[in-house]
Amino acid sequence: MLAKTVLSLGLWLQFAAGQDTPERGPQPSISNSEGDLLFLLDSSGSVSYYEFSKVKEFMWDLVRPFTFGPKDVQASIIHISTTPTMEFPFDRYQSSGTLQQAIRDTQQLMGDTNTGKALSYAKEKLFSNEAGARPDVPKVLVWVTDGFSTDDISEPMQLLKDMGVTVFIVSTGRGNYLQLSAAASQPPEKHLHFVDVDDLPIITEELRDAIRDVIHANRLHAVDITSSSFRLVWPELLSQETGYYTIEYGPTDDLARKRTKQVPGAHTSLVLSNLAPETTYEVALIPESNVHYFPPQTTRVTTLAEEVSPAQVLISESGPHSFHVSWAPTLESVMGYQILYGPLPGNSVKLLEVNGKHNSTTVENLAPNTTYLVTVTALYKSGKEKSLSAKACTQEEGSKVRHLRFEDMGPNTLKASWDSADGKVLGYRVRCRRQIGPSSVLSVSPQIHSVLLTDLASGTMNKVCVKPVYKNQPGKGLCRMVHMQPATEAHGYKHRQRA
Numbered sequence: 001m002l003a004k005t006v007l008s009l010g011l012w013l014q015f016a017a018g019q020d021t022p023e024r025g026p027q028p029s030i031s032n033s034e035g036d037l038l039f040l041l042d043s044s045g046s047v048s049y050y051e052f053s054k055v056k057e058f059m060w061d062l063v064r065p066f067t068f069g070p071k072d073v074q075a076s077i078i079h080i081s082t083t084p085t086m087e088f089p090f091d092r093y094q095s096s097g098t099l100q101q102a103i104r105d106t107q108q109l110m111g112d113t114n115t116g117k118a119l120s121y122a123k124e125k126l127f128s129n130e131a132g133a134r135p136d137v138p139k140v141l142v143w144v145t146d147g148f149s150t151d152d153i154s155e156p157m158q159l160l161k162d163m164g165v166t167v168f169i170v171s172t173g174r175g176n177y178l179q180l181s182a183a184a185s186q187p188p189e190k191h192l193h194f195v196d197v198d199d200l201p202i203i204t205e206e207l208r209d210a211i212r213d214v215i216h217a218n219r220l221h222a223v224d225i226t227s228s229s230f231r232l233v234w235p236e237l238l239s240q241e242t243g244y245y246t247i248e249y250g251p252t253d254d255l256a257r258k259r260t261k262q263v264p265g266a267h268t269s270l271v272l273s274n275l276a277p278e279t280t281y282e283v284a285l286i287p288e289s290n291v292h293y294f295p296p297q298t299t300r301v302t303t304l305a306e307e308v309s310p311a312q313v314l315i316s317e318s319g320p321h322s323f324h325v326s327w328a329p330t331l332e333s334v335m336g337y338q339i340l341y342g343p344l345p346g347n348s349v350k351l352l353e354v355n356g357k358h359n360s361t362t363v364e365n366l367a368p369n370t371t372y373l374v375t376v377t378a379l380y381k382s383g384k385e386k387s388l389s390a391k392a393c394t395q396e397e398g399s400k401v402r403h404l405r406f407e408d409m410g411p412n413t414l415k416a417s418w419d420s421a422d423g424k425v426l427g428y429r430v431r432c433r434r435q436i437g438p439s440s441v442l443s444v445s446p447q448i449h450s451v452l453l454t455d456l457a458s459g460t461m462n463k464v465c466v467k468p469v470y471k472n473q474p475g476k477g478l479c480r481m482v483h484m485q486p487a488t489e490a491h492g493y494k495h496r497q498r499a
Contacts, residue, residue, distance in 0.1 A: 033066065035215030036074050036090050036133050038126055040143040041106070043079035044113040047146055048463055048481075049435045051172065051197045052108045055144050058170075058200040060100040062142075062208055069094045073215060074132060076125070077103070080145075082111035084121035091132030115149035119156035126165060136236040136268075138215045139165040142207075143183075147175025157183045164233045164269045166214045166223050168207060172197040177314060178328050178359065186224045187304055220285045220297040227277040227304045231269055234285050234297065238265030243289035247272075252280045252300065265289075277306040308386050309334055309378045315392040320368035323392050326360035327376045340375040343367065344391070369396045369423070369470075396423030400476035401466045409452060414482065417450040421468035421475060429467045429477075435460035443469075459486040 039059055043052070059077075066073045070091065077087035087106055093099040125131040126139050133139075141160060161167060169184045170193045181188035190210055193203045214223065222230040232247065243265045249272060250258030263270050275281065280302045287294035310327035317324040325339060334356040341363055342349040354361050356379075366372065370393070377387040400421060407415040416430065425446040433439045436457040444451060456462055462484065467477030 033073055033212055033215045034071065035138040035140055036076075036126060037063070037066075037140045037142065037211065037215070038090075038122055039075070039077045040115075040118060040122060040141060040145075041077050041079055041087075042113065042115075042145050043081050043085075043109040043111075045110045046113050046148050047108070048433065049108065049461060050433055050439075050463075051146070054197045054200060055172070056103055056106060058144070058204065060103040061201065062204055062211075063099060063103075064096060065208070066096060068096055068099055070134075074134070075099055076131065077106060078118055078122050078125065079109050080113060080115050080118040081109040082114060084114070084118035085109065086121075086125055086131065089130075089132035090134075113148055113150050115143075115145070116151035116153045116156050119153060119160060123156065123160050123163065123165075126160070127163070138221070138233065139163075140168065140211055140214055141165050142168045142170065142211070144170045144172065145175060145180075146173035147171050147180070148173065153179075153183055161185060161224065164223070164231070167191060168210065169193070170195065170200070170203070170207070172200070177312075178326055181328065186226055220283070220299050222283070222299060222301040224271075225301065225304060227306045228275050229271055229273040230275070230301050230303065231271045232283065232285070232299075233269045236268050237287045237294050238289055240264055240266040242291045243287060246286040246288055247283065248286070249281050249283040251276065252282045255282065275303050277303050279303050307331060310337075310376045310386070310388045313374065313376050313388050313390040315374065315390055317362075318393060318395055320395050320397040321366050322362055322364040323366070323372075323394060324360060324362050325374055325376065325390075325392070327388070328359060330357065330359045331378075333380050333382070334378045335381045336379045338377045338379065339363070340377070341372050341392075344371045344373050363392075366394050368394050370394050395476070396470060401428070401468055401478040404464070404466055404478045404480050406464075406480070406482055412454060412456050412458065412484070414453045414456060414484075415450055416453055416464055416466065418466050418478070420446075420449055423468075423470065425475070426469045426471060429469055431463075431465045431467075432456075433463040433465075435462055456482070456484050458484050460484050 041055065063075060068074065074090040076090045079085045079087065088102055093102055122141060126133055127135065157167065167183065167185045168191050169180050171180055172195060175194065181192055184191040193207065195203055214221065220232060220234040222232055224231045238245065245263040245265065247261045247263060247270060248258055261270065280300055283299050283301060285297045307329055309329050309331045312328050314326045315323055316326065336356045337354040339352040339354060339361060340349050352361055352363065372392045373389060374392050375387055375389040377385055379385055401418050403419045405417050407417065409415050427446050428444050430442040430444065430451050431439065432453050434456065437455055442451055453464065462482045463479060464482055465477045465479040468475030
C-alpha cells in the first residue's frame with residue numbers, strides 16, 4: 001500500500017517588492033565568546049547588485065551584538081569569484097562598529113562562481129597566523145550563496161569540517177538541498193537555511209544564536225552531531241611533547257557503561273562513534289600534562305533520533321515528459337530502493353528499481369500537464385521497509401516564455417515584450433528588480449505580451465523576469481539583465497542574460 005503522501009516541494013524564490021531595511025534597535029551585547037568567524041561571500045557575476053547589498057546588510061546585522069578583539073570574536077570575509085580574495089584579515093577590526101563599516105564598504109568583484117577554489121583558500125586562511133587567525137579558538141564558516149557553483153565543493157568542504165570548522169550555509173536561491181545539506185555541518189536543520197534575499201532578517205537571530213553556541217567560551221564542545229556519533233572539539237592546551245588527553249564518556253543514565261579513549265597532545269578534536277540514538281552523553285576531557293596542571297572540561301551531548309531513509313523526497317527538473325526524483329539520506333543499511341509512480345487520479349502504477357548506493361533517478365515517458373504520486377521505498381538489509389511519497393507535476397509542452405526583448409521609450413523607460421508561451425496560459429507575471437529604487441511585480445492577462453517599465457535610473461543594472469502562469473504547474477520564466485546607459489550618453493540600453 002502506498003505510504004502517506006508528503007509534499008516535499010519547496011518554492012525558495014519569492015517575488016518580493018524591494019524596500020529599505022528598517023534600522024534595528026539596540027542589540028544586547030554578546031560576551032564570553034571566542035572564535036574566528038569567516039564569511040564566504042558570493043561576489044561573482046551570478047549575484048545582482050541588489051542581492052549583494054542585501055547580503056551585506058544581513059552580515060553586519062548578524063555580527064552587531066558580538067564583542068570583537070584578540071580575546072573575543074574575530075571576523076573576516078573571503079570573496080567567491082574567479083580567484084578567491086580575502087577582504088581583510090581576522091585581526092584588523094577589533095570593534096563591532098569598525099567591522100560593520102568594513103562590511104558596508106565591501107565591493108562586489110564579479111567573475112566566475114568558483115566556490116570550491118574559495119573553500120580551499122578559506123582552509124588556508126582559517127589556520128594562518130598571517131591572516132590573523134588564532135590556533136586555539138573555534139572556527140566558524142558562514143557561506144551565503146545563491147545556490148550555484150562552477151566547481152566541486154564536496155571535497156574542500158569536507159576537509160574544512162574534518163579540521164573542526166563548523167559550517168553554516170544560507171542559500172538565497174534555488175540551491176540543491178541534498179548537496180547543501182551534505183556540505184553544512186550536521187544536523188542540517190540547525191546549520192542550513194533557505195530564504196529569499198529580501199527575507200534574510202527572518203533568520204538573523206536564529207543563526208546568531210547557533211554561532212554563539214559554537215564559540216561560547218573557549219571550552220570543550222560537540223559539533224556534527226548525528227544519531228550515532230559526534231565530533232568533540234577543544235582548545236589547544238598540550239603538545240605532542242607535553243602530554244596527552246584522556247576522554248571519558250557514557251550515557252548520563254548509565255555511567256557504568258562509561259568508555260575511555262586517549263588522544264595525543266597535538267590533537268584538538270575527536271569523533272566518538274557507535275553511539276545510541278536519542279541518548280544524552282556525559283563527556284569529560286582530562287588533559288594529562290607533565291608540565292602544567294589543566295582542570296578537566298566537561299559537556300553534555302544528546303545524539304539525534306535514529307536516521308531512516310527516505311526522510312525526504314524531492315522533485316526537481318520537471319518537464320513535459322519527465323522529472324527527477326531524489327531522496328535523503330543514503331544509508332549503508334539500505335540495499336536498494338523501489339520507486340512507484342502513477343498518475344492522479346488513476347490505478348496504473350509503474351516500478352523503477354535503484355541501487356542502495358544511489359539517491360536519485362529520472363522518471364521518463366510521462367504525460368504532460370499531469371499530476372503523479374511518487375513513492376520511494378527503502379529496502380533494508382534487515383528486511384524492513386520504509387516508504388515516503390511526494391506529488392509531482394509534469395509541465396505543459398512549451399510552457400516557457402521566449403524571446404524577451406526591450407525597446408527604449410524615452411528617459412528611464414523601457415518597453416518589455418515577449419512571445420507567448422504555449423498551452424493554456426492564465427496570464428503573465430513580470431518582475432523588475434531595480435538596482436536603485438523598489439522592485440515591482442506586474443500581472444497581466446494572457447492576451448498581453450508587453451509592459452512599460454518606468455523609473456529605471458540611468459547608469460543602473462536592472463533585472464527583468466517574465467513568467468507564464470498556469471493552473472496546475474509553475475511556468476518557466478525568462479530573465480534578462482538590462483543596463484540603462486548614463487544620462488550623459490545617448491539614450492539606449494544594453495541587455496544580457498544572467499550567467
